Amino acid sequence: MSRDALYACAKQLEDRAEEIVEVLGAETGLLEGRLRAELERTTGQLRLLGDHGAAGWRRESPGIVTVPVPVGTIAVFAASNFPLAFGILGGDTASAVAAGCPVIVKAHPAQPRTSELLALIGSETLPDFEVVYGGPDASLSLVRDPRIKAVGFTGSLAGGRALMDAAAARPDPIPVYAEMSSLNPVFVLSNYDGDVAALAASVTNSSGQLCTKPGLVITASAEFAASLANAVADSTTHRMLTPAMAAAHAAWQTEAESLGEVVAGKGEPTPFSVIAHEWHPSFGEEHFGPSVVIYLGDELPEWEGSLTATILAGADDSAEARALLPALMAKAGRIVWNSVPTGVAVVAAMQHGGPWPATSAPWSTSVGPASIERFRRPVALQGVPSEIWSPAGDLNP
Amino acid sequence: MSRDALYACAKQLEDRAEEIVEVLGAETGLLEGRLRAELERTTGQLRLLGDHGAAGWRRESPGIVTVPVPVGTIAVFAASNFPLAFGILGGDTASAVAAGCPVIVKAHPAQPRTSELLALIGSETLPDFEVVYGGPDASLSLVRDPRIKAVGFTGSLAGGRALMDAAAARPDPIPVYAEMSSLNPVFVLSNYDGDVAALAASVTNSSGQLCTKPGLVITASAEFAASLANAVADSTTHRMLTPAMAAAHAAWQTEAESLGEVVAGKGEPTPFSVIAHEWHPSFGEEHFGPSVVIYLGDELPEWEGSLTATILAGADDSAEARALLPALMAKAGRIVWNSVPTGVAVVAAMQHGGPWPATSAPWSTSVGPASIERFRRPVALQGVPSEIWSPAGDLNP
Structure with missing residues (x-):
């Protein structure tokens, strides 16, 4: 069950909180209070998305039941500015795992120790989880990999656009969910x-x-x-x-x-x-x-x-x-x-997205339970007896 | 109200049924019974999507209400094989209008009389509705038009791919919802x-x-x-x-x-x-x-x-x-x-989509009320007093 894996991942992040705060603080310059708050946000996010992914959803009409299935392996690009919440074990990874998808994360090259630590925790807790390393060439190779069926990215406009161009040029184009540049x-x-x-x-x-x-x-x-x-x-x-x-x-x-x-x-x-x-x-x-x-x-x-x-x-x-x-x-x-835009709550109604160049996919959100739907798609079961398709519940872990 | 316009459009299609069946039959070779059934499907679709678009939806969390807004002007490419249901006044146009978007339809060059007749009915009933004519160059120009924010297409794999490539190469890439090639x-x-x-x-x-x-x-x-x-x-x-x-x-x-x-x-x-x-x-x-x-x-x-x-x-x-x-x-x-795949009911749970090369956007459907969501996107209203944002209901016609 993906939910159990995401809960185990959250637990291990909590158990290793002191090490995480020390390593990430030294490597990123971010302050302890901020990192502790981000850790809490990240563990809460892993559990929330695990719960929502497991709950699934259905659309029903007479003779038709439509259910979500995972789209396939997801490439995630870890962001440098939120090493936990949008990093190797951040929202893109959590939502892809919650959707039932294998994940290959590209580590951020500026944070080697952070990457090593988070990759270890992910490897010990998440199914079908892999971390790859390298520069822009490695990023483009990953997007061109035939196994990859969708991409999650948070970073610069130039970086996001390069991934989008590579994805659009594939024999089978795939969607890139990129969050890039925002004036706010x-x-x-x-x-x-x-x-x-x-x-x-x-x-x-x-x-x-x-x-x-x-x-x-x-x-x-x-x-x-x-x-x-x-x-x-x-x-x-x-x-x-x-x-x-x-x-x-x-x-x-x-x-x-x-x-x-x-x-x-x-x-x-x-x-x-x-x-x-x-x-x-x-x-x-x-x-x-x-x-x-x-x-x-x-x-x-x-x-x-x-x-x-x-x-x-x-x-x-x-x-x-x-x-x-x-x-x-x-x-x-x-x-x-009458408030400030920073501080994005991980709640059901949250919409963290927006028109170009803020994101490449303004219909989607990278924060909150709806982020899971980026990585699954609906399949209509027409007249299929429930005793036949319920085992396909395995597809909705 | 988009709903009223879509109802008026359906009514006019019904009022001119004899002329439509005659003109379309002569130009497409499709039989009268098939065309009458397709007309009924098309008018039902216009009304159903009008109802669903007007109903809208909300996601709510404490302090946040998320509502849909139209994405902007939609380019629709009329299909030749369903001159009514996927044509100038078909599902893509109906869902875009239901979403509150202006629509520019590219007529199918093989069906000039059909196009003229349906364009006239659309012009008389739908707001912000335009039909353009031409070959592949006109199609690419339309996709590159800065006003266009999304594309709906039903046709060949080569045709769909050409539109996707043009959309992906824009300064601001836009989504193409293309239904192309399916083995079934x-x-x-x-x-x-x-x-x-x-x-x-x-x-x-x-x-x-x-x-x-x-x-x-x-x-x-x-x-x-x-x-x-x-x-x-x-x-x-x-x-x-x-x-x-x-x-x-x-x-x-x-x-x-x-x-x-x-x-x-x-x-x-x-x-x-x-x-x-x-x-x-x-x-x-x-x-x-x-x-x-x-x-x-x-x-x-x-x-x-x-x-x-x-x-x-x-x-x-x-x-x-x-x-x-x-x-x-x-x-x-x-x-x-234990049935046949042809005959796609226009109902709430219908999923008419699928992985590449069947479509370019397997997370979406081109049939049923969920097709409207291709042409609007969520906006979260955080702390906005309801007396301020309810006039924005104008955005959800």
Whole structure:
């Protein structure tokens, strides 16, 4: 039973929590509190998906029962920014196992010790589980492997697109469920008078290396802009996941200084905001790291598909919010109201997805029980006597 | 309301039934009885999808309500073999409209009068509805059009693959829901003693131009093979949809004569079976037209993904059926028991899809209410007051 395996995997992660926090902390720079919270999220996710996968579902019409079957072997690409929740034993692996599929995970090359530890736990607990190592060539080979029937990926737009192109060029094209690049704009309405502390923390926590980090704040209030920029500058950061990411963040700060007023704090990476009255195309792109664009211009900028869009509204902002909402729903997978987009609860209704370039498959979610359906497909049994097909319940472990 | 528009469309199809049957019959060669049945199926489908689209759905967790939104403009490619049910006003158009999406339909070039008539009815009843004309270049241009967010297609493997390649090469890749090539194998178990008449009719009805036509029958009984072959040869056919299809059918008969014993009837197209003890790769391919491969060999052949797989079982065949079923569920989207695969009911549990090359998207169905979900995606509303988001109900017409 996949459920038992996922429970055993969660148990072993808990049993080895101290070792995990130590190894992952040393290798990623992520802080202990964050890693402990992520571990709890990951073990909860393994158990939740195990339960939902085992429960299965049915569509019924007279003479027809439709049930899910696993699609085949899944290739999972471990993300670097969530080494547990989106890593080797993260949501993609858990949902594929819950669906009853064999899994081949490609480890993230920046985290060899983390990979070794998590691969060991997976090998000891999960059926049909394998970890492979290497660079871009190994990634493309895995996607081209005839055994692979679907791909789960969390990472960069360039990386995701390369996998998509390889998958689409196969003799038998396969789906790639890639979560890539998200701006996560925040719209501050006229009467919002809330604190800026939570929003600043959402920008800088984990040194801004979260897929739902708010990258753009749109406000008409120079006062709100200054207040947020000061709170961001006052934040503490820790080292970024890789030297390349740290260099990209520093380069973005240099570029931003020519595009608006940069309010920077201290530390490495340096937390900063760029306050601008004129729109620039760079403001519409995702920038990993503890930075945010605060846009004070009159024209609502064009923005691409995003995982989230956030509305910060005060009293009497209802009409403005109602007018804005349809455009946000047309561009994002989740609308957040008077809160922050970071922190994605693993619950039944969660939608963690969104239009291109946020993901390659906006109809799907990579968080929550519905993520299992990426890795199984419906089969209609028409007139098949139940005593014949119930053994096929083996297909729905 | 999309529902009202779809109902109006169904009503107009009914009001103009005589004209439709006359024009389509003259242009396609399909018989009056078949066209009247297809018209009824099509109007029922328009109303059913309208009802389901309007009903919508919700996923709820504490603080989160997830609702569907339309993905944007849909490109639909009208199929020639079901000019009503999979044509300009067929299931792809109906499900896209039910999802709240604008639709641009590419007419089938072999059916200009049919296209003109159905385009007129669509224009008079459906919102945001357009029909475009042309050959392969027009098809590729439509898929590359930046407005298009998803594609529905029923047709050949080569045609579907060309659209998929164009969609995957876009700056923003979009999903193609293509139904293409299906063998629909029939497995005759040891003790089956049913009649061959229904199976022969399933091969030859509509001159074998149905996507679920059984193309391969696997049996150990030479007697069953001979009986089925005689029934197929005794069938009456009508002219095929296009001269190219008729030529391909004739060429397949010539090829088949070198691969096994051909039992042919009379008429144009000629109904025939090829009875073979040795497997040949051509037997694993879809052949449009009134023909079937009857395979008497010992080894179960390799077959590709299929829309359907059928089991014909007699008393005491339960163990054999149980052993066979998992392999069939791994390859097909619908398992038919002691019946024929042709005739796909438009009901809630229907799954009309299957692994490559039957379709490009085996997780989806092109028949039944679930087909609507191809053209909308979930959006999670987190903490959004219901008085703010309920106007967004406009997005779910």
